[in-house]
Amino acid sequence: MALDQIVDGLSEVSCDVLVIGGGTAGPMAALKAKLKNPKANVVLLEKANVKRSGAISMGMDGLNNAVIPGYATPEQYTKEITIANDGIVDQKAVYKYAQNCYSIIEELDSFGIRFLKNENGDYAVKKVHHIGTYVLPMPNGETVKKALYRQLRRARILISNRYMATRLLKSADGRIAGAVSVNTRTAEMLVIKAKAVILCMGAAGRLGLPTSGYMFGTYENAANSGDGYAMAYHAGAALANLECFQINPLIKDYNGPACAYVAGPFGAYTANNEGSRFIECDYWSGQMMLEFYNELLSGKGPVFLQLKHLHPDTISEIESTLHKVERPTRGLFQQGRGVDYRSESIEMHISEIGFCSGHSASGVFVDDNARTTVPGLYAAGDMASVPHNYMLGAFTNGSVAGIDAMEFADSHDFAEFDVADVAVERDRVMAPTKREDGIPPNQIEYKTRRLVNDYLQPPKVTRKYELGMRRLAEAREDMQERMIARNAHELLRALEVQSIMDCADMAAHASLYREESRWGLYHWRTDFPEKDNENWFCHTLLSKRDGKMTSEKRAVEPYVVPIADDEKDLYDKQRIRATA
């Protein structure tokens, strides 16, 4: 039978711990859960194929937040991230990450993943951040996925590729009971009963539309359509600080980083059209992005990554990392444009908006044990709320989630869900396949994401948001009443559009709730242009209550690492001051 033909079917399996998402955090969570209790069943469910899924599909060119003894301390790192994230940080989870991440680096090293070392055999850590030194290059970072996959096979993790999870199941008393999923090539449905579930489903990266207009030319892996955010929301879990958008500096049109983290330590820097530096520090923060945005619009744009002043050997070294590891088509792109780093600067731009705690702070709310607000439900990686946690954070917090989830599964029996919930979900999933006529998913997606760009991307204007929400509600009605899917692949896209629509609504709702400006460009409200610590020095938690989207404040936990008054605004002073 031909691939993509729709098959009517529903089956049920069960496991102790279900991990959804096989990118970065997911494999580590599954591995740690299985090692914690080798007799237990651990299922790793993946929408694509674990061999090549997620943000590190082809690899990663470095660790951006390695806390390595001799170079940085957990206290220093916790302080840096607290300041970079404008103080809105529950430090316990960040501090725990900072304490654990070195042992994870050693473990990854033992898996065969190599990190840059100096002639003495020590890790060759570089400085990119404002205060501390945490960037560790991975010149052969293309091996990451293969090395992880070997570990999963060795531990006998049950891997189910090409299944997209669509909704979580809960018991009447609110405990997690499993998930509903659909095969992306046959549309057959699979219910997975589980004692604990870990969501590792990546960023909401297909939210804004890239300036190129190519729908899949997003900064994040375009498979990361925010399904985890939508599922957590519909399961009643709280989502934190969604108004703290992700916006990144990128190669203009290419939508991959230029990348200052790789090139900066060698002496490259971000410059304006006059060849002058205008930001103090290339570490990605909202404050830095605001200066970047201002420079682009100031008449001093475009903005460039400047490296032609470096020695040709140095440029070759940077080039080989940039063009070989994380996004190898970067080289192909520059070649097509005729850009040679030896003679020309790299034109940069800013990305579309998204949710991602990996770079900013918008994620499903978790505590320092990766627990969400739903008992038995965990989250890790780009979609969980530990801020600025990048790839190493996904591994480290994935590890925390795996161990804690297995402890939970060992001490609980299966929770019972209502079979009627499965029937309702099956109807929702299959609805686009039941219509004879209608609008294809790609048009609904394009329109939704165009509206996100037109109305939701910063600067955030209340009136624009109100209009945007009206337009999005119209698109939602089309999506719910008229969208068609003619085969299983189109159904996959139709389900992704529903996640994207939910994320657009959450982005709008969360942004209107926080009536101040914070995190630089990420949450710049023109109607409330100032930071308001008196009223808004807090998290915001968004959740679904009685079927409605609601937001509330949550106090920032007392700091573990104190921040002195004169340190609090270090990241606010990003612009290089003009000298006479």
Added chain:
Amino acid sequence: MPLASFQTSVPVVVDDAKCIADKGCTVCVDVCPLDVLRISDMTNKAYMAYDECWYCMPCEADCPTGAVTVNIPYLLR
């Protein structure tokens, strides 16, 4: 409402002479994160069925015969 098909120049190109999908190979179809590659019923060779590419390159990197080439999608080239 009737639907029209939309012309698009696809970024992933497969060299039929090198492709061994007709011998049972499905590597590129298996690894694609966006699941856009298929084996043609007519030629029994791999091809890009959906223009939804992240130009990430596992298809090209993992192809055992070097038959797959990833190009930058025209809109951002």
